Amino acid sequence: SGQTATGATAVAHPNIALIKYWGKRDERLILPCTDSLSMTLDVFPTTTRVRLDPDAEQDEVTLNGDRATGEAGRRITTFLELVRELSGLEHRAVVDTRNTVPTGAGLASSASGFAALAVAAAAAYGIDLDATALSRLARRGSGSASRSVFGGFAVWHAGPDTGTAAEADLGSYAEPVPTADIDPALVIAVVNAGPKAVSSREAMRRTVDTSPLYRPWADSSKQDLADMRTALGRGDLEAVGEIAERNALGMHATMLAARPAVRYLSPATVAVLDRVLQLRQDSVPAYATMDAGPNVKVLCRRADAPRVADAVRDAVPDGTVLVAGPGRGAHLLGGDG
Numbered sequence: 001s002g003q004t005a006t007g008a009t010a011v012a013h014p015n016i017a018l019i020k021y022w023g024k025r026d027e028r029l030i031l032p033c034t035d036s037l038s039m040t041l042d043v044f045p046t047t048t049r050v051r052l053d054p055d056a057e058q059d060e061v062t063l064n065g066d067r068a069t070g071e072a073g074r075r076i077t078t079f080l081e082l083v084r085e086l087s088g089l090e091h092r093a094v095v096d097t098r099n100t101v102p103t104g105a106g107l108a109s110s111a112s113g114f115a116a117l118a119v120a121a122a123a124a125y126g127i128d129l130d131a132t133a134l135s136r137l138a139r140r141g142s143g144s145a146s147r148s149v150f151g152g153f154a155v156w157h158a159g160p161d162t163g164t165a166a167e168a169d170l171g172s173y174a175e176p177v178p179t180a181d182i183d184p185a186l187v188i189a190v191v192n193a194g195p196k197a198v199s200s201r202e203a204m205r206r207t208v209d210t211s212p213l214y215r216p217w218a219d220s221s222k223q224d225l226a227d228m229r230t231a232l233g234r235g236d237l238e239a240v241g242e243i244a245e246r247n248a249l250g251m252h253a254t255m256l257a258a259r260p261a262v263r264y265l266s267p268a269t270v271a272v273l274d275r276v277l278q279l280r281q282d283s284v285p286a287y288a289t290m291d292a293g294p295n296v297k298v299l300c301r302r303a304d305a306p307r308v309a310d311a312v313r314d315a316v317p318d319g320t321v322l323v324a325g326p327g328r329g330a331h332l333l334g335g336d337g
């Protein structure tokens with residue numbers, strides 16, 4: 001390909017968790033309290049180019065054409081420090097990243113962002129990592145990014161709870177999940193594309209530290225994951241949806257019970273949830289999941305997606321509704337220099 005040891009471009013897509021990642025047991029290494037499982041989408045790609053600049057004294061990061069400042073820029077520089085450590089090279093980098101998804105709106109822009117950055121930066125710095133190692137690396141940028149390294153359905157292992165930090169770090173990566181073909185679609189209702197009031201990082205911390213519902217949810221999530229694997233393995237979309245919906249509602253319950261409460265769900269969210277219930281009463285299998293924001297993703301069969309999308313549009317006339325399917329994992333683009 002056109003990749004050289006000094007420049008590389010990668011593309012990654014967001015993923016939506018059906019079994020949620022919510023809560024870290026190690027903030028620095030981004031080790032989660034629980035395993036999680038997601039579907040990588042075929043919409044909202046992030047494209048990131050990383051070029052080494054031997055003359056630069058600082059990394060230069062551009063997000064959608066604007067110089068990244070503050071927290072967003074710091075997170076990327078911290079991540080590049082890690083890549084420099086792994087590569088033994090000290091060169092600063094010029095990073096140009098383009099997101100087609102609203103940033104920080106609970107639409108997983110950090111997942112596609114850090115998956116693309118991990119793949120592009122590893123190539124630009126000349127470190128040869130397999131998919132497992134790329135997933136571990138992406139995890140250090142944003143936990144959910146570990147799953148966007150893979151296409152389709154992926155499970156992210158929390159990693160061993162005993163032993164050294166290095167052992168835990170080695171054991172916490174994503175991998176593809178064996179599934180029967182359920183021909184799934186996610187109908188995405190963007191009810192508010194603005195940035196969230198509380199970052200997922202802060203919300204997780206507050207939930208783990210203060211919510212009396214956190215432990216029970218984390219424990220029940222183990223059974224949800226086991227049930228989800230079985231349901232995916234036998235291609236049972238109804239069961240997949242039911243498990244995903246209960247796991248997501250449980251996650252939101254943990255944060256509603258945090259002190260002070262974190263509430264991402266809005267009236268428009270609830271309007272979509274009501275419509276999803278109505279669809280089920282009308283014998284259309286449709287199941288909702290929500291992340292760190294008011295937007296709703298509705299899992300259904302691809303054949304039912306147009307009907308589900310119409311119902312959701314009707315519930316939130318001011319929203320934007322689109323249909324996503326399973327997408328590819330993060331990958332390099334050829335022809336770059």
Ligand code: PMV
Pocket residue numbers: 016017019020021022036108110111142143144145200201290291292
């Ligand atoms: O990786 P982060 O810090 O963006 O956290 C994402 C957490 C959720 O999207 C709410 C759940 C998940 O598993 O993706």
